[in-house]
Amino acid sequence: MIDGWELVIGIEIHAQVKSNSKLFSSSSTDFGSGPNSQVSLVDAAMPGMLPVINKFCVEQAVRSGIGLNAKINNKSIFDRKNYFYQDLPQGYQISQFKDPIVGNGFIDIVLDDQTKRIGIERLHLEQDAGKSLHDQDPNLTFVDLNRSGIALMEIVSNPDMSSADEAVEYVKKVRSILRYLDTCDGNMEQGSLRADVNVSVNKPGDELGTRCEIKNLNSFKYIHSAIIYEAKRQIKLIESGESINQETRLYNIDTGETRSMRSKEDAHDYRYFPDPDLLPLEIEDKWIEKIKSTIPELPDQKKNRFIKDYNLNEYDAGVIVSDKATSDYYEKVVKNRSPKLVTTWVTSELFSILNKKNLTIDESPVSHDKLGELIDNIESGKVSNRLAKDIFEEMCETGKSPSDIISEKGLSQISDEGELEKLVNDVLSANPENVEKYKNGKDKLFSFFVGEAMKLSKGKANPKILNELLKSKLNT
Amino acid sequence: MKAGLNLIEASELLANNETSSVELTKIYLDNINKGEELNCYNTISSEEALKAAESSDKRRKEKKSKSRFDGIPIGIKDLFCTKNIKTTASSKILSSFVPTYESTASQNCINAGLISLGKLNCDEFAMGSTNKTSYFGSVINPWKSKNSDANLVPGGSSGGSAAAVAADLCIASLGTDTGGSIRQPASFTGTVGLKPTYGRVSRWGIVAFASSLDQAGPITKTVEDSAALFEIISGHDSKDSTSSIKQKENFYDNLNSSVKGIKVGIPKEFKSDDLPVSTQKAWDDCKKLLQENGAELIDISLPHTMDALPTYYIIAPAEASSNLARYDGVKYGIRENAKNLIEMYEETRSIGFGDEVKRRILIGTYVLSSGYYDAYYIKAQKVRSLIKSDYNEAFKRVDAILTPSTPSTAFEIENEPKDPVQTYLNDIFTVPVNLAGIPAISVPFANDENNLPIGLQLITNSFEEQKLLNIAKNVQDTINYAPNLDKWWIK
Numbered sequence: 001m002i003d004g005w006e007l008v009i010g011i012e013i014h015a016q017v018k019s020n021s022k023l024f025s026s027s028s029t030d031f032g033s034g035p036n037s038q039v040s041l042v043d044a045a046m047p048g049m050l051p052v053i054n055k056f057c058v059e060q061a062v063r064s065g066i067g068l069n070a071k072i073n074n075k076s077i078f079d080r081k082n083y084f085y086q087d088l089p090q091g092y093q094i095s096q097f098k099d100p101i102v103g104n105g106f107i108d109i110v111l112d113d114q115t116k117r118i119g120i121e122r123l124h125l126e127q128d129a130g131k132s133l134h135d136q137d138p139n140l141t142f143v144d145l146n147r148s149g150i151a152l153m154e155i156v157s158n159p160d161m162s163s164a165d166e167a168v169e170y171v172k173k174v175r176s177i178l179r180y181l182d183t184c185d186g187n188m189e190q191g192s193l194r195a196d197v198n199v200s201v202n203k204p205g206d207e208l209g210t211r212c213e214i215k216n217l218n219s220f221k222y223i224h225s226a227i228i229y230e231a232k233r234q235i236k237l238i239e240s241g242e243s244i245n246q247e248t249r250l251y252n253i254d255t256g257e258t259r260s261m262r263s264k265e266d267a268h269d270y271r272y273f274p275d276p277d278l279l280p281l282e283i284e285d286k287w288i289e290k291i292k293s294t295i296p297e298l299p300d301q302k303k304n305r306f307i308k309d310y311n312l313n314e315y316d317a318g319v320i321v322s323d324k325a326t327s328d329y330y331e332k333v334v335k336n337r338s339p340k341l342v343t344t345w346v347t348s349e350l351f352s353i354l355n356k357k358n359l360t361i362d363e364s365p366v367s368h369d370k371l372g373e374l375i376d377n378i379e380s381g382k383v384s385n386r387l388a389k390d391i392f393e394e395m396c397e398t399g400k401s402p403s404d405i406i407s408e409k410g411l412s413q414i415s416d417e418g419e420l421e422k423l424v425n426d427v428l429s430a431n432p433e434n435v436e437k438y439k440n441g442k443d444k445l446f447s448f449f450v451g452e453a454m455k456l457s458k459g460k461a462n463p464k465i466l467n468e469l470l471k472s473k474l475n476t
Numbered sequence: 477m478k479a480g481l482n483l484i485e486a487s488e489l490l491a492n493n494e495t496s497s498v499e500l501t502k503i504y505l506d507n508i509n510k511g512e513e514l515n516c517y518n519t520i521s522s523e524e525a526l527k528a529a530e531s532s533d534k535r536r537k538e539k540k541s542k543s544r545f546d547g548i549p550i551g552i553k554d555l556f557c558t559k560n561i562k563t564t565a566s567s568k569i570l571s572s573f574v575p576t577y578e579s580t581a582s583q584n585c586i587n588a589g590l591i592s593l594g595k596l597n598c599d600e601f602a603m604g605s606t607n608k609t610s611y612f613g614s615v616i617n618p619w620k621s622k623n624s625d626a627n628l629v630p631g632g633s634s635g636g637s638a639a640a641v642a643a644d645l646c647i648a649s650l651g652t653d654t655g656g657s658i659r660q661p662a663s664f665t666g667t668v669g670l671k672p673t674y675g676r677v678s679r680w681g682i683v684a685f686a687s688s689l690d691q692a693g694p695i696t697k698t699v700e701d702s703a704a705l706f707e708i709i710s711g712h713d714s715k716d717s718t719s720s721i722k723q724k725e726n727f728y729d730n731l732n733s734s735v736k737g738i739k740v741g742i743p744k745e746f747k748s749d750d751l752p753v754s755t756q757k758a759w760d761d762c763k764k765l766l767q768e769n770g771a772e773l774i775d776i777s778l779p780h781t782m783d784a785l786p787t788y789y790i791i792a793p794a795e796a797s798s799n800l801a802r803y804d805g806v807k808y809g810i811r812e813n814a815k816n817l818i819e820m821y822e823e824t825r826s827i828g829f830g831d832e833v834k835r836r837i838l839i840g841t842y843v844l845s846s847g848y849y850d851a852y853y854i855k856a857q858k859v860r861s862l863i864k865s866d867y868n869e870a871f872k873r874v875d876a877i878l879t880p881s882t883p884s885t886a887f888e889i890e891n892e893p894k895d896p897v898q899t900y901l902n903d904i905f906t907v908p909v910n911l912a913g914i915p916a917i918s919v920p921f922a923n924d925e926n927n928l929p930i931g932l933q934l935i936t937n938s939f940e941e942q943k944l945l946n947i948a949k950n951v952q953d954t955i956n957y958a959p960n961l962d963k964w965w966i967k
Contacts, residue, residue, distance in 0.1 A: 045802040048557045048681040091801020271844035276687035
């Protein structure tokens with residue numbers, strides 16, 4: 001709700017299929033190669049060239065459909081979407097219009113501990129277009145066809161979201177599922193996953209408002225702010241007595257505003273018709289079942305397992321499983337160790353350093369076994385939690401193992417009772433007045449003695465043993 | 477050496493060392509030269525052909541011939557992409573296009589050792605029944621009416637392919653047939669034209685006109701040649717998703733001309749008072765002949781025959797409008813300079829395409845437009861399936877169907893009707909076969925009162941080309957049609 005208005009949001013996600021070759025040709029799909037270096041005769045739409053479906057891309061779409069709890073259609077049809085553009089060599093895009101490969105499905109998102117189910121209308125396969133380069137020459141436009149023909153999955157949601165937060169959560173969840181399935185790398189900066197967002201506003205109880213579509217959003221931040229901007233724009237228009245034009249809009253990442261790209265009246269007539277070069281795509285149940293049997297544990301299942309097995313709370317579990325690599329890291333560290341300690345270390349210390357350095361978990365300066373080793377040292381009482389933080393920082397800087405740092409700097413915790421007793425005796429004999437006060441009932445002074453002893457040990461005293469020794473000395 | 481060799485005769489001469497590939501190739505290049513007036517070839521590849529002929533002779537000497545037809549010169553319709561040889565589709569827009577690849581069908585010919593003499597003229601993008609829509613001008617039919625010197629159309633769109641075989645400017649040729657483009661010109665030139673089952677010959681590398689109807693096939697002097705060349709070009713191709721997975725068959729070796737017990741259907745819907753008397757007579761004579769040879773004639777009905785032409789003229793232009801979108805001046809072909817992208821498209825396509833192509837792009841764009849799609853395209857698809865089921869029903873009762881190939885014999889180039897729909901009527905007997913996806917062959921049967929060839933069409937069910945060729949051979953062998961063509965262009 002914004003100022004008493006309800007938002008209705010539907011999203012189309014374009015996810016690039018993770019595949020070594022294109023949807024209808026054997027060209028490579030590597031990102032960042034030289035312009036027009038990955039273009040086959042088919043991709044360049046040379047006369048007489050014919051598309052041949054890449055079975056692996058179909059498998060990836062089926063896999064994604066299963067991950068989105070969706071119906072896999074046994075028969076789907078490729079259509080031609082006809083329009084002229086310089087980076088569309090065929091003069092049409094091969095897509096699926098009436099009969100997509102994947103039908104109705106759903107995913108669950110969690111926001112403020114509330115679970116909400118978002119319906120998925122369909123997922124279909126289509127070709128990506130090439131890229132127009134307008135900045136290479138003052139007068140000419142260059143065309144790079146490397147992307148031409150790469151397989152995309154268009155995932156269309158129902159208009160089930162009612163806030164920018166839900167919209168972002170939805171895209172995050174879809175992205176997470178696709179990454180778990182390894183069907184899309186989800187790299188939004190490179191454009192492997194982008195979203196078109198449909199927004200409308202209405203007063204509670206009223207009919208749905210007219211929607212506008214904001215095209216090509218490639219970050220969670222842009223999705224969020226584009227929705228907020230667009231909703232506010234629509235509310236302002238309606239409140240000042242104007243009406244909303246159904247149109248396609250573009251989001252300006254510099255100003256945070258959306259502007260009109262084309263109105264409904266100017267919309268293309270794409271003249272869809274079944275591509276006569278391709279037979280209907282027929283998928284047998286047997287193959288679907290076979291693919292189903294290879295589906296890995298998905299975020300929701302994993303989250304439930306983590307809550308059960310590692311006693312994680314809903315929030316921490318959600319954060320850890322949202323990224324497959326993170327959950328893998330966590331599971332490697334938590335093996336045979338205290339889940340509580342591991343969770344704290346992963347979600348606070350590790351995440352904060354990754355955030356600070358803007359790194360992914362795969363780029364973490366601390367590997368899972370080194371973090372495990374550090375946690376072992378804490379669990380065995382060799383180092384205190386406080387010391388461990390210093391060691392962790394050093395590990396991040398130098399990449400050294402915790403045991404190396406501990407032995408190099410003599411940071412090992414003092415757990416030897418004799419040594420500690422001497423320490424306690426020194427502290428007590430140096431502060432006779434406070435000992436007297438404590439004995440007369442000033443209990444709060446206990447932490448003073450602990451602090452003094454720690455200072456004297458340069459922080460290395462085993463706090464547990466130290467406490468016990470102090471207690472027994474002071475209470476006799 | 478006897479003029480007008482066919483494929484089988486040439487292969488025997490080569491096998492007996494009575495000629496060489498180089499000699500044959502030179503003779504035919506010379507024929508092409510002398511027949512320049514007929515305008516059969518868009519591109520003559522003399523150098524490449526002679527080089528290939530030398531290699532063929534060398535192979536033969538070393539007993540390493542690729543097939544018994546190794547070294548025989550043929551012509552290829554200018555719709556098949558040929559590596560390093562200009563491929564224009566007889567259009568201005570591709571007038572300088574040189575592919576870097578070889579179509580599967582023409583590659584199959586190369587693999588059998590056949591020599592390409594060059595690229596044969598055709599209607600622009602295979603759209604036409606007269607060969608008049610070619611950017612490079614009309615092909616002239618080598619046949620002339622008995623009492624007139626007027627130039628006649630060779631039919632189309634494979635007009636160059638048919639005329640070249642008839643005039644001995646090649647021994648056999650490749651054509652394509654979308655609505656009759658092999659059978660109609662074969663009928664107009666006294667040659668044998670086979671339109672195989674959809675999916676038998678790969679469409680890979682053939683400039684597309686209407687993808688669901690296009691099919692390549694041979695134009696030859698005899699049914700035996702037809703079987704042989706069809707055998708060479710057919711077979712599964714993983715690069716064409718609509719290619720049939722059926723194994724290549726030995727159509728030539730398995731030829732058997734007996735028609736004993738064969739049931740031949742005569743569809744009542746093809747009967748018409750408008751049919752020329754001589755065509756009607758040829759049809760009747762052929763029925764009688766088949767009956768005498770042991771076949772049984774059965775009257776059948778193909779109720780949706782008259783719906784075929786309007787259906788075809790929705791589906792074919794619809795697919796063409798999309799298939800031809802790639803000729804936009806961006807990647808290859810001609811490009812007109814203009815102020816912006818849209819104007820560049822408009823200028824390039826206005827100048828690059830001829831009127832008939834533009835007409836069909838407009839029709840196709842119209843029938844696919846929202847608001848018209850259901851009324852035209854969807855309805856046409858429904859009628860198409862009715863036409864298919866007409867034939868399915870018929871083939872439950874008969875082995876083959878006999879009809880005339882065309883409603884008339886060749887007509888004067890200058891006399892083409894002004895109304896394009898009148899021209900479209902040329903294809904009325906051939907179009908249903910493409911819509912049904914089944915095979916058909918046109919065999920020359922007789923000449924009419926003006927001494928112009930009349931072709932008859934035999935049709936069988938899908939993948940029954942062997943049966944089709946067998947019946948055609950029976951007809952051929954019984955009538956022993958001798959073209960007796962006067963080579964008026966050789967002065």
